[in-house]
Amino acid sequence: MTASTKKTANADSTTRPGDFPVIVIGTSAGGLSALSSLVAQLPADFPAAILVVQHMTATSSNEAILRMLADKGNLPCKQAIQHGVIKSGCIYLAQPDHHLMISQGKTVVTKGARENRARPAIDPLFRSAAVEFGNRLIGVILTGYLDDGTSGMEVIRRCGGVCVVQDPADAAYPDMPQNVLNHVKVDHCVPLAEMGSLLTRLALGERGKAIAVPDDIAVEARIAERVLSDLESVEFLGTQLPFNCPGCGGVLWQMKVGNHVRFRCHTGHAYTAAALLAEQTAKMEETLWVALRMFEEHKNLLVKMGAEGSASPSYAERVEQSNIHIRRIKAMLHSNTANADPPG
Structure with a gap:
């Protein structure tokens, strides 16, 4: 039985997408071990959908990761597909060299511009999921280098979702969770061994207050999905700078939320300062x-x-x-x- 079909009865017996919470997970270096440990903690009747971005090279294959996650845990694991229906109790993994986003309750798979030097990147998933699910969303950052996911977690917080990070002292590579802690007021910071039970409680718990999506977040989500790609949209987000995007040579704009500075060009490339x-x-x-x-x-x-x-x-x-x-x-x-x- 393959990773995509294992334990499918649980995934197929779900209700409409609007009836359950959604969890988005971002990780990089050390992520395979962390994901393996996390999914092993989740029960077969886990009451939420899970979408995962693991940084990987363009030539990677998801098959081994999917098999590992399915074998270690109790939930079916699938590679996300274009316009795929999201079901509770199922794990969806971003494709290599493609961003994973959410639009109208379904998965969107695109080869849009890289964000934070990565494709798939964490921020596009977190941003689009926050716009789509608001206070039904739980964001999780695990081990990894640099700071992809920090902006995405801030977006989740601003849209009423819950923010969870792996304790940096517990992470194989603490940069990613530590950068989130440095810039975002998170709800929970726990060791990996405690995260499965925490996510189960959060998925079963009451939702926070619904919050209207801020305009800047909605615009960025649409740019990443390639609905928008024009100067006016990016000028709305920040201030033009006198240096160029290293990804395409275009002009960069600086955006700042709190003390977190980011950069974006109008074709879609986006970067944290690091x-x-x-x-x-x-x-x-x-x-x-x-x-x-x-x-x-x-x-x-x-x-x-x-x-x-x-x-x-x-x-x-x-x-x-x-x-x-x-x-x-x-x-x-x-x-x-x-x-x-x-x-x-």
Whole structure:
């Protein structure tokens, strides 16, 4: 029996999507182990739908993850599909190289612009789910590098949902939960071993007060879904900056909620400050490698011309100038490698 069909009786005996709570989970480094531990704690009659974004490479396969989650737990696990119906008691996993979002009560799978250098990214799911489900939503951030999910958790809080983070001291990689704690007033911070029982209680408990979706959140959700992609929409969200988006070269706008600063371009790329710095560093390194190759090819051509007697008398000086540039670029590349940011 495959991961997608195991224990389907529980998932298929659900009521309408509006009748049960929804849980969104975001994780990155260390996430497979954390997810495996979490789903093992959930009962077969778990009264909520669960949607998961695990950071992964574009060439990854979900099959092994789905099998692992299904084997470790009591709930059916499926890969999210375009316009899929969301059912209580079922786990939906984002596809590799695709964002997972929610629209009109169904899953949306899209290859939209990367957010925080990731696709799938956590923030688009959390944002769209907050718009869709409001006070029925429970957001969870587990182990991981950098800070994808921090903005999404703030959106969940602003839309009346519940925010839960893994205790950073308990996380294999504490950056993601710690960044949420640094910027968002969370409702619960617990070790992984206590999270299953907490989520069960929250799913069965009373909902908080319903809150109207703020305009800025609704606009960002529509941009991520590619319903909107224009200057006017992004100008509504923030202030234009004098530097460019490293993802597409377009203009960036700065957005700020509380003390949390983010950046977005009108085509859909979005970054936290940490993610923007990491992406700029990666682009700089890419440019340095291209420059290194060009200087080495230029030097090699000069050496060849000199050996054949076709170079000008100054060719030796020009070779040495190229060597100086090559040494400088190699030193910068070595420095970048030594101080590289961890993957998201």
